[in-house]
Amino acid sequence: MNKPPFASDLSVVGCHTCGLVCEHQDTPGRAVPCPRCGSPLHHRRPNGIARAWALLLTAVICYIPANVLPVMHTSLLGRGSSSTIMEGAVEFWTSGSYGIALVIFIASVAVPCAKFLILALLLATSQRRSRWATRERAKLYRMVEFVGYWSMLDVLVVAVVAALVQFQGLTDISPRIGILFFGMVVIFTMLAAMSFDPRHIWDGEINGGDA
């Protein structure tokens, strides 16, 4: 099967906002606006890989306090106790709600960790212009984009619980600092995934490739 040409082979560039294919004009340091919608035209997003690495590292650093520090404080008849994200999942598990424990575990541990690993893999291989498993890596990127925001689940659960359980003197639940770090992890990984330009995955095939 003969492969379609890359935009750089035809010296054109596709607008990321409106989809119009335009002539590629090489103007270093200054992006030419799309004639139809006015957004800057880039062959690749400028500094995308460096920016994605920086955001990814920030997210990984925030992930530590997000797991170690408590996310919620429960006071029941004057006695108070704090719990972390993992303790919340374990509590559901021991009380027999395996399904919910699994949902929380996936959203708060499996998804963020998988995102860290996948983004690091994509960034490292794209930097080396690797030609390994390009199609699979492209799929991984789309998966990260699709599942990433579900991690916001924990933040919203804490919000709902804290909003409802406010019976003064009896029982009271309030958010704690860990959930702020967790929210930052979600935001930074989403920004990292957005900064990475998936077209970099194919860079290795453009020059001297079999296209």
Place this chain on the structure above:
Amino acid sequence: MNVYPHLVACEHCDSVYQRCALAAGEVARCRRCEAVLQRANPGDVNRWLALTLTTAVVFLIANVCPVVRISLNGTHREATLWEFAWALAQGSVAPLAIVAALVIILVPLAQIALLSWVLIFARAGQRAPGFAPALRMLARLRPWSMVEVGILGILVAIIKLVSLVEVTLGAGVWATAALMVLLTVIAHRDLSSLWDQTEHDPKVPSRSAV
């Protein structure tokens, strides 16, 4: 600058293809990376606008009506979407309240407002004032709209609380669920088709003229 409206470039790998006409419901995928290249024209702008206005009504109900109500020893407490976000505005966690309000309330609101504005003009084949920034904004907002995560969050919270207190659902939760479905339907359509449907600029020939 030369433009090539008869071509389409894959957003995910930069492969270039000739545009082709798709029948309703058809999707063109990239041969190289299998990403979606082109969706069939969403067709009727009138229907799209009607759905958007329905979403606006549902959004209003979801924001005004209490979502969940709990009772403990005869005392009740109920909360709306806004109160969920507000509950995070305590001490050092406070910035998160803004994030929560954005992802479940303000971003969906902006999506509904921008789409309605753009579609009202698109009905007549015109580009609304601020058409380009509105479409850019809509594309940017899409990943930050998390009503579906909010619904799952409400469900998990209910299961968490149901052993502790008595939980009743309010009208708000049904409206939020409807909002989730409608928002997915209206916001995940192919926005770039609106460029072609409102094409009048002689510098950029419309697709049919190529």
